[in-house]
Structures are given as structure tokens and as C-alpha cells.
Amino acid sequence: MFKIAVSEGENIERALKRYKQKFDRAGAKRQLQTCKEFAKPSVKRRKQLQKAKYIQILKDMELS
Template identity: 65%
Template sequence: MIPVKDGENIERALKRFKRKFDRTGTMRQLRARKQYTKPSVKRRAEVQKAQYIQSLRDAENL
């Protein structure tokens, strides 16, 4: 629930709501639950993400 302040523009309150809703990750969770992903595929994606982040950190340290 987003409290709307006195004199606050409704568009601004809506933008705050959308931002708060995005941070909860509800839509991401719903989309992930729509289709089944095998544990091996999840693991492979996690490893690839970790490799990517590590390569960014290595490039930053050069």
C-alpha cells in the first residue's frame, strides 16, 4: 500500500507504487513459475552468471 500525500500528483504516486512493486520481484517470480526449468539448466545459468560477474570484476581490477 502506498500512502498518497496531500497535494501529491497521482502520476508520481503511481510511479512510486510501480517502483515498489518491481522491487518485490513478484512478476519475475510469476514468469519463472510459468515454465519448468530443469535443475541442471538453472545450475548452468548460475555458473554462467558467476563467470560473467567475475570477468567484470577482473576487468575492473586491471
């Protein structure tokens, strides 16, 4: 659980923004998503390879 100290007279929107930034930086969102459902190691590896191929295609197109 993340705690954000809100000072007297501080806008709630600003405090929410700080909370969201802290949440994103901590990687809690990614961790929640990975724990939500189990993915077999072979599926994880396949996704990594697909992503690598896609990035390589983009880099090749950029150089051409």
C-alpha cells in the first residue's frame, strides 16, 4: 500500500497525480497483471520473440 502525505490546503488532484506516479514507478501495476493469470514459460518466450521481431522490423524500416 502506498501512502501519500497531503499537506494542508493541497489540491486533491495533485495528490492523486503523485500517487499514480509512485504507483507506476514501483512497478506494482505490472506485478498485479503478471500475478493475475499464469502464463507458461513457453508463452512468455514466444511473446518476447514476437516483440523482438517487431522492434527489429521497425529499426530496419527506419534505416532504409
